Amino acid sequence: MNFSRRELLQNSAVGFGSLALASLLAEEAGAATTPQNPSGIKAPHFAPRAKRVIFLFMKGGPSHMDTFDYKPQLQKDDGKPLPFEKPRVQFAPTSELLASPWKFKKYGESGIAVSELFPHVAECVDDLCIINSLHGTNAAHGGACLKLHTGSDVFVRPSMGSWVNYGLGSENQNMPGFLTICPTLAHGGTKNWGSAFLPASCAGTPLGNASQSSEQARVKFAENARLSLEAQRMQLDMMQSLNHKFLDTTGPDSALEARIKSFELAFRMQTEMPEALDLSSETGATHKLYGLDDKVTEDFGRQCLMARRFVERGVRFVQVSHSNTEVQWDQHGALRKGHTQNAAEVDKPIAGLLRDLKARGLLKDTLVLWGGEFGRTPTCQGAGRDGRDHNPEGFTMWMAGAGVRTGIQYGETDEYGYYASVNKVHIHDLHATLLHLMGIDHERLTYRHAGRDFRLTDVAGRVVTDILS
Template sequence: MHFSRRQLLQNTAAGFGSLALASLLADDARASSGSAVSSLLGTPHFPPKAKRVIFLFMKGGPSHMDTFDYKPQLQKDDGKPLPFEKPRVQFAPTSNLLASPWKFKQYGESGISVSELFPHVAECVDDLCIINSLHGTNPAHGGASMKLHTGSDVFVRPSMGAWVTYGLGTENQNLPGFITICPTLAHGGTKNWGSAFLPASVSGTPIGNASQPSDQARVKYVQNARLSLDAQRMQLDLTQSMNREFLETTGPDSELEARIQSFELAFRMQTEMPEALDLESETEATHKLYGIDNETTADFGRQCLMARRFAERGVRFVQITHSNTEVQWDQHGNLRKGHTQNAAEVDLPIAGLLTDLKTRGLLDDTLVLWGGEFGRTPTCQGSGQDGRDHNPEGFTMWMAGAGLKTGIQYGATDEYGYYAVENKVHLHDLHATILHLLGLDHEQLAYRHAGRDFRLTDVAGNVVHDLFA
């Protein structure tokens, strides 16, 4: 049967007002029925310690022995050959040992040694849970970044933020559950925040990218300059009614259901996203706390402040990326200049974020994660005695916030910082631990695709219970 446009509108108009309500009610129905599309408010497997994650991604691979993993023996043996075998697979050749150019000092009641590169974060050291024994499998940026973000360095898999959002949903109907601020478009690019075979609605929503200043970072097309909200609502209701009629004909279709959810979210974001991105509403003292009043720290400071604003508005997973397009953290040469510049850009904003979260009581149920895709070698690269190569064999990341022991260093690398040797933590273990803090069992958070069950930790991963308070 064919309908004219007038007939179609007459036959469907009565249902327009109920479609939005039906969409919201359908979320609960899908949650109870076990549909592939995650619920708006997911149910954890057990009581969570954390409600949300803020991931501070340092793209390029910060040097652990120059930041949070002090190695006195490395300082003593500067210029000497490494007294044991280097890894079988290396990214590039390196020569003798290279001492850290920076001094370390003990801070806080914990007495943890931190490099002079991070004087402001060092003042927060008693709030940190530092893992000095991370290890991965890939010495290349692309593979290592994918491994950190998705758990796989060879296949396209859902990202960590997508898995968290799939398991728990969002606390705010008007904002995405997963937001990535100024993400890099290199070394995996969108795959690092994508949803792969999970529903499209749990994919990360990018705000800007690493090639533009954070004060220009916006969600594309978040507002319609031509149509009013009422007119847009009418258009969307018509489209959604057609989509739902199609579903009734074809049966369940997770991709179409996710698209319907994405359309609804895109409409609702117009009312809240601009306000969430309005940093001018913050006080002058807050801007100073994050370093937004300083040219060096302003760019990353804005990202950190955005992350806090999204976290307090119910966004489940917020990632911010430091990826200085000229320097990054990838110092095969110019280590002194590069790491000095990078640390100066992020140190004060990160300390400001930790302080602000703590002051507002948000650190009690927010998990903060800091680190890059791998560390650096203790051996020197380049003729100028001023560079370090990639090193996934042993490196440092730190966490802070909900459910964690504070003021501790867990695990260790060898006396030079090449290999993780004590209480080793694989990236799968890190993922399992993060999910556990969020109330999710990494072995139960699975999705059937292509005839098998997939999960963030694949068939590995152990929760590091020693990190929990």
């Protein structure tokens, strides 16, 4: 059938009103399928304790026995052989035990010992729920990163941010439900924030990458200096009318439907994203709180401040990555120099974020998660007894905020810190607990693909109820 451009616009425009009305009525009924909520699930499975997540990802694997898992016996037995078997699968050879080069001190009413690497976070220890008994399955960065982010170290699966976005959507129709700030492009890269077989609109929207300064972190193509918003709206309406006409002909097409939703979200983001990224409206005291007045802390501090601004505006899941391209947390050698530098870059900004969220009343319904893809070995590696190897057998992550007990350490590694030994928490358990805090039953949040139902926790995972408040 041939028709003119004018006839196309006249005929297709008639349907826009009904589409808008249907969307509004569905939202009013609480069951809309929107660009930010492609699953059609607006309400969680049960009352949530957290509405949003900030994930502080320490790329490379911080050493737990040098940060938040004090091991007195390791200090006593420095230089001695490990008195039990090492794991069957190791990333690289290691030798004798290596004591932590840093002193630990007890802080707060809880009296939890924290390394001198984190003096600012240590002052917030009574707000932390430190899990000392994490364990995973992969001793390589790529596999371990994928396991932490997606629940699988061997297959392409949706990331945890995408699952949260799929199940709950964004609280702000003009912003993505999942943002990742300065993500690393290595060791899984885009797969760590991708949506895999979930709708494309569930994927994380990246702002910059780890090789750029956070000051340059922007959403690509979010601004159009050539065309006005009105002209762009006309173009988009024309394109969307053709897309909907194609759908009417072909029937359901998940890829095209996701593109339609992504185009709409991209247009709406232009009205809100620039303001969210503009930190000039923040006070000088706030800039100082996050360390933006110091060259050492300004880059990560800017990321943390951006994260607070995003969750304030209803973004459901925000990931902040510390992935210093020169050092990272991967100290096979130069442990003293590397961990000192890394901790100095993140310590004050993280403490600033926790204090700011708390002061604004946001910490009560925002879950903050800190950690890397694995820990390090208590045995030394490299020349000069100044390095540690990868260790997925036992490591530390901590949570703060909505729904978790505060001022506690949960679980234990052995007396040297090699294996998780008491109240072990697998990565699947971590994911199940995170979803539970968001009001989601991890066994019910599923997606049908390739003939079976998939979920973030695969066929495992248990909620760690002992850490819930």
